[in-house]
Amino acid sequence: MSAEQATTAAPRRNGGDLAVETLHALGARTVFGIPGQHALGLFxxxxxxxxxxxxxxxxxxxAFAADGYARGTGEVGVLFLSTGxxxxxxxxxxxxxxxxxxxLVVVASQIPLSGLGARRKGMLHQLDDQKASARNVTKAQFTVHHASGIxxxxxxxxxxxxxxxxGPVWVEIPxxxxxGEVLVPPVEDALAVPYDHPPRAELVDESVRWLRDAQRVAIxxxxxxxxxxxxxxxxxxxxAExxxxxxxxxxxxxxxxxxxxxxxxxxxVEDRLVTDLLEDAEVLLVVGSSLGEVTSNYFTLEPRGRLIQVDAEPRVLETNHPTLGVRADAGQALEALAAALRESGPVAEDAPVWHGRTPAEVVAETMGRVAARLDAQDLGVERRFMADIRAAVPSTMQTYWDMTIAAYWAWNCWDAQDGEFHSAQGAGGLGYGFPAAFGGAVGxxxxxxxxxxxxxxxVAGDGSAMYSIAExxxxxxxxxxxTWLIIDDGGYGILREYMEGAFGKATATELDRPDFQALAASFGVPAETVGVEDVRGALERAFQADGPNVVVVQTRLAMWAPSHLGEAPEV
Known part of the structure; x- marks a missing residue:
């Protein structure tokens, strides 16, 4: 069947209607995606x-846009995909x-039922097992075989x-x-309630015993x-209090x-001075984190005390360190811990529990040492650049960061204040920043x-910007x-820095790139190119405009040098 025949032959209500009616009944308002031949009924x-x-x-x-929409709005992102x-x-x-x-709810089309699992037909876009391709990157996968099941x-x-x-869930429909014409009446009501994951009472009690018996607790x-x-x-x-x-x-x-x-x-989390403090805790309470590569300071964190880890994903518990694992929703677990600790009363604020110093004193000294170490490095451009962006961005504005040196800085030093901070550190792929921000703006x-x-x-680098320029x-x-801030340093900046640090030279990191200002203009998008010292003013002007716009800054940024691994904390 040709695309034209499929369109003209479609009945008034088909399986696609059941899909969009159900999504709307569940609360969806927006769908991201691109049409495709097998998905014409859906569209x-x-x-x-x-x-x-x-x-x-x-x-x-x-997919990034649906992700950014979900993060920016707190709603479920919806993505429509064609086959193959x-x-x-x-x-x-x-x-x-x-x-x-x-x-996310991902609705993907499939080849007709008669071709599923059969290579003999040689259908366009056909995969041996499309759902298997999604298995590594989605929580669950469903294939619908009849319209009434949609x-x-x-x-x-x-x-x-x-x-x-x-997480994202995959539904594919042939x-x-x-x-096909459907006899099922229009979907008017749908309800999807999340499963509850409260902490088990005995784990809360044991966690409180550990926390109460410890003199030095960090979170x-x-x-x-x-x-x-x-x-x-x-x-x-x-x-914490x-x-x-x-x-x-x-x-x-x-x-x-x-x-x-x-x-x-x-x-x-990437500064060794903070890592040392966490290691010195008698009990380290980790809530809603897998203690993955970045948060564990690239797996250098080695707690000397006991570890309590609260996470809704059971697969992350006890994977990186021995721990008292509490499988629970972070909010429910914290509420239970707060209630139990409240009953036994607070720790005295002036108690000298960290080697003769109060916790607040230890925090102030640690942050002072972090600042002093940065002061001793040649990082004036980088620190001013990040400060200028922070000064330009309104306190409630949401920001989306691609995998670029500025984002590595932001992971550590960006105070999102009353806004939201979104970055691609989960999987670490390039090209996230602009399409996710686009989705967030739509939401x-x-x-x-x-x-x-x-x-x-x-915020993106020139290398990652080219992944998403079509958007x-x-x-x-x-x-x-x-507003898209592109930091143009002529290549893959963080990879350049890694290679120069490891091998003394960088290979295959330098890139020819377009005139981003002219390229944006070709899309009808206003753009401005400024020096690194002028980024604040450029952003403030861009924020006052309507529609999309681009600010290009041509500069090279560097990372800070880590403190010595295993440096003894002065606490």
Whole structure:
């Protein structure tokens, strides 16, 4: 059947209608993706649906955009994919959502039922097992074999996506099931409730015993705390204050604990001085973090005390260190710990529990030593650059960071304040920043946010920018309020730095690149190129404009040198 025949032959209500009706009944408002031959029934149904379709240019970027929409709005992101090449192209974007715990429902088309598992037909876009391709980057996968099963499959997928640990869920529907006439009445009501994951009582009791018996307690707050919402953050603060425990936030946990708090170590998880403090704790409480590569300071963290790890994903418990593992939602666990600790009363604030010093004194001294070490390095350009961006960005603005040297700095030193910090550190793939920010801007607009309140910032290097440059067309088409800061250093900057540090020279890191300002203009997107010293003013001007715009800064940034591994903490 040709594409034209498929379109004209489609009945008034088909399987695609059941899919979009179910999504709308579940609360979806926006769909990202790209049409495809086997998905025509799905896209035809969109024309009869209140769902708004956002047309991307590359499926991988569509996955990033749905991810950014979900992070920016707190809603479930929805992604429509075509069969074969379209589905496969999305996988790197889905890996980021899977690694970071972002709830997405992915609806992918499939070849007709008669061809599933059969190579003899040689159908266009055919894969031996398309669902298997998605298995490494999604929480669960469903194949629908008849139209009446579409609502239940999508409802189940939605419930799975929003259940902690959240993540993308894959539903694939064959072409003939999408196009076939249905007798099922329109879907008017659908309910998908997340499964509950409270902590077990005996684990809470044992954790409290460990924490109460310890003189030195420190806390790592991960992305699970932040994703659990404001109540979880308030419980974290109460636990920290009751225990007088220093708190450091992972990159995913940025904003989980206020940086201005006297017990806050900010986000300096990659500084050995902070790692030393965590290692010196008698009990280290890790909530909503796998203690992965970045948060563990590249697996150099070796706690000398006991470790309590709270996470909704059971596979991360006890994987990197022996621990008292508490499989639970971070918010529910923190609420339970706070209630139990509250009953036994707070630790005296002036108790000399850290080698004769109060926890607040230890935090202040550690952060002072971090600052002094940075002062001793030639990092004036980098520190001013990050400070200028922070000064330009309104306190409530959401920011999206690609894998670039500026993001490595931001993981540690960016105080998101009242906004949200989003980065690609989960899977670490290039090209995340701009399409995710585009998705976030679309979501804020749909929530009624206008002007600077609905604007977001994307930060990328020139290398990662080329992965997502086509989405300038999508941003222009949908008039998205996104400002894209491109740091043009002529190559893959962080890889250049790694190779020069390891081998004394860099190989294959230098790149020819376009005139980004002229290229943006060709898409009808305003752009400005400025020196590193002028980034604040350029961003402030861009934030006052309408629609998408680009700021290009041509500079090379460096990373800070780590302190000596195993340096004894002065506490």
């Amino acid at each position: 035809d149904a969109l024309s009869r649906s209140p769902l708004e379709f956002v047309s991307n240019r590359v499926e991988n970027n569509a 090449p379209g589905a496969l192209t999305s996988l790197a974007g889905l890996q980021e959502a899977y690694a970071t715990g972002v709830p 609502p239940s499959a999508i409802q189940d997928a939605w419930a799975e996506a929003v259940t902690v640990p959240q 072409q003939d099931v999408l196009l 790592v707050a991960g992305g699970g705390v932040r994703r659990s919402g404001r109540a979880a953050m308030e419980s974290l603060r109460e636990v 009751l225990l007088q425990a220093p708190v450091v936030c992972s990159p995913g946990g940025n904003t989980a604990f206020p940086w201005e708090h006297p017990l806050s170590l900010g986000g300096w 804020l607009a749909h929530q009624g946010r206008t002007g600077i309140d609905g604007r977001v910032l994307a 300038l067309a999508a941003a222009r088409q949908h008039d998205a309020a996104v």
